[in-house]
Amino acid sequence: MALEKENRFKDVEGFDLSPVIDVLQKIPNAAMDKMNNSKKRPITLIEEYLNTKIKNDPLLVKQLLRxxxxxxxxxxINAGLLAPSSEGKTYATVEIAEIFPKEDVISIGRMSPTALIHAHGxxxxxxxxxLKEKLEKIRxxxxxxxxxxxxxxxxxLKQIMADMMETAKMVVDLTHKILLFLDNPQPETYETLKPIMSHDKKEIIYRTTKSDGSLKVKETIIKG
Structure with missing residues (x-):
C-alpha cells in the first residue's frame, strides 16, 4: 500500500509534480474566480488587498496605485509625499510597488547619475x-x-573591441518604469531626470568624461 502511494508521485522520469502543481494552480484560479464573480472593478479588488497590508490610509492607497x-x-504622473517620517509613507510607497513587476521598479534613493547609468544602463x-553579446563573443x-x-x-580582436567601445553609448531606458525616490535625490540626479519627468523631452543626453584618463567625453542616452 505504501509502495502504491509512493508510485503515485512518480512519472516516467521519476517525479510526478501534478499534486504540487494542482495546489499551486488553485491559487491564481481562485483569485481569477473571485475577480470574475465579483461585481467590483479589478482595481477596487487590488485596493482592498493593499488595504489589508497598509492600515488606515485608503486614500493614499487609491492615489499611489493610480x-x-x-x-x-x-x-x-509625478508625485511627492510630504509628511513626517513617522507617518509611514515610505512603507506604503514600497509596499504598493511590491505588486508590480520587479523589473519595472527602480529605487533611486541617493543614487548619483553615474550609479544610475551603471545599474540600469x-x-x-x-x-x-x-553590444553585450557581441562583446562576449569577442572576449x-x-x-x-x-x-x-x-x-x-x-x-x-582587441583592436576590434576597442573600436566598438570607442563609439559605443550607454542607454538607460526608463520607459514604463516606476522611479521611487525613497530619500532626497542628489541634486545632479534630479536635474538630470527632470526633463523626462516633466515630459519636456523623451530623450536626454548625459555627458561624462571617460574614466580611462583620456578626458574624452562619454555619452549616455536616458529616455523615458
Whole structure:
C-alpha cells in the first residue's frame, strides 16, 4: 500500500509534480474566480488587498496605485509625499510597488547619475543595437586565441573591441518604469531626470568624461 502511494508521485522520469502543481494552480484560479464573480472593478479588488497590508490610509492607497499604473501610459504622473517620517509613507510607497513587476521598479534613493547609468544602463552601438553579446563573443575569441598562443589574432580582436567601445553609448531606458525616490535625490540626479519627468523631452543626453584618463567625453542616452 505504501509502495502504491509512493508510485503515485512518480512519472516516467521519476517525479510526478501534478499534486504540487494542482495546489499551486488553485491559487491564481481562485483569485481569477473571485475577480470574475465579483461585481467590483479589478482595481477596487487590488485596493482592498493593499488595504489589508497598509492600515488606515485608503486614500493614499487609491492615489499611489493610480500613480503607479500611470507609468504604463504616455503621460506618467509625478508625485511627492510630504509628511513626517513617522507617518509611514515610505512603507506604503514600497509596499504598493511590491505588486508590480520587479523589473519595472527602480529605487533611486541617493543614487548619483553615474550609479544610475551603471545599474540600469545598456551598452549599444551607433545603430542602437545591444553590444553585450557581441562583446562576449569577442572576449571568447580572444581567450581562445590566447590559449592557442595566436598573438596576431589577439591583437586584431582587441583592436576590434576597442573600436566598438570607442563609439559605443550607454542607454538607460526608463520607459514604463516606476522611479521611487525613497530619500532626497542628489541634486545632479534630479536635474538630470527632470526633463523626462516633466515630459519636456523623451530623450536626454548625459555627458561624462571617460574614466580611462583620456578626458574624452562619454555619452549616455536616458529616455523615458
Amino acid at each position: 500613480i503607479y499604473f500611470s507609468t504604463y501610459t504616455n503621460e506618467p 545598456m551598452l549599444v552601438d551607433n545603430d542602437g543595437e545591444p 571568447l575569441q580572444i581567450f581562445n586565441a590566447e590559449t592557442d598562443n595566436d598573438k596576431k589574432s589577439v591583437i586584431e
